[in-house]
Amino acid sequence: GQQVMQIPQYQHVQEGEDFTTYCNSSTTLSNIQWYKQRPGGHPVFLIQLVKSGEVKKQKRLTFQFGEAKKNSSLHITATQTTDVGTYFCAGPQGGSEKLVFGKGTKLTVNP
Amino acid sequence: NAGVTQTPKFQVLKTGQSMTLQCAQDMNHNSMYWYRQDPGMGLRLIYYSASEGTTDKGEVPNGYNVSRLNKREFSLRLESAAPSQTSVYFCASSSGTVQYEQYFGPGTRLTVT
Numbered sequence: 546g547q548q549v550m551q552i553p554q555y556q557h558v559q560e561g562e563d564f565t566t567y568c569n570s571s572t573t574l575s576n577i578q579w580y581k582q583r584p585g586g587h588p589v590f591l592i593q594l595v596k597s598g599e600v601k602k603q604k605r606l607t608f609q610f611g612e613a614k615k616n617s618s619l620h621i622t623a624t625q626t627t628d629v630g631t632y633f634c635a636g637p638q639g640g641s642e643k644l645v646f647g648k649g650t651k652l653t654v655n656p
Numbered sequence: 657n658a659g660v661t662q663t664p665k666f667q668v669l670k671t672g673q674s675m676t677l678q679c680a681q682d683m684n685h686n687s688m689y690w691y692r693q694d695p696g697m698g699l700r701l702i703y704y705s706a707s708e709g710t711t712d713k714g715e716v717p718n719g720y721n722v723s724r725l726n727k728r729e730f731s732l733r734l735e736s737a738a739p740s741q742t743s744v745y746f747c748a749s750s751s752g753t754v755q756y757e758q759y760f761g762p763g764t765r766l767t768v769t
Contacts, residue, residue, distance in 0.1 A: 643704060
């Protein structure tokens with residue numbers, strides 16, 4: 546079945562350093578979504594990318610969707626302690642109504 | 657506007673006991689989902705409902721049943737709990753299916769001993 550892989554699984558950075566997480570799908574995606582889950586919390590939607598090569602920014606966060614629509618990345622510039630959490634990507638499973646989530650990248654930030 | 661609510665927040669069961677996890681949303685969403693989250697495994701879909709009156713299996717449906725009681729409510733039932741079902745359970749809803757963002761509830765932390 547379709548797989549959505551995320552790397553790295555864990556990332557520890559010093560406050561102020563940049564951070565990037567990568568998401569790769571075994572199949573072409575119609576769209577990709579990103580979620581953030583704070584420790585002890587629930588996933589919260591961040592953004593959706595739909596177009597090939599699309600780049601979207603939210604303050605210090607930059608999201609990219611690959612040209613082939615099989616990969617995506619999230620880059621955080623100058624991390625802050627408020628960025629701590631697990632970041633998940635998710636893509637539709639084939640032509641179904643189901644989203645497949647990656648296993649997430651857990652980010653910790655040392656102040 | 658409460659969004660997605662789940663009850664209970666915590667539950668401890670003994671092996672073989674049954675229970676129902678409740679979920680409700682007040683956003684008039686068509687689609688609702690049940691996920692389980694285990695350490696290192698991400699979010700895995702148990703069941704979903706694309707509209708009132710319909711349900712379908714996700715990746716890990718064994719040992720669970722669901723009921724879409726009405727447009728607002730989607731419950732998850734464990735008929736005979738097993739230690740392997742110890743997990744955090746999240747309910748989510750969305751306007752439609754895969755092209756729409758999902759809104760998650762606060763979760764139920766279930767331990768089966």
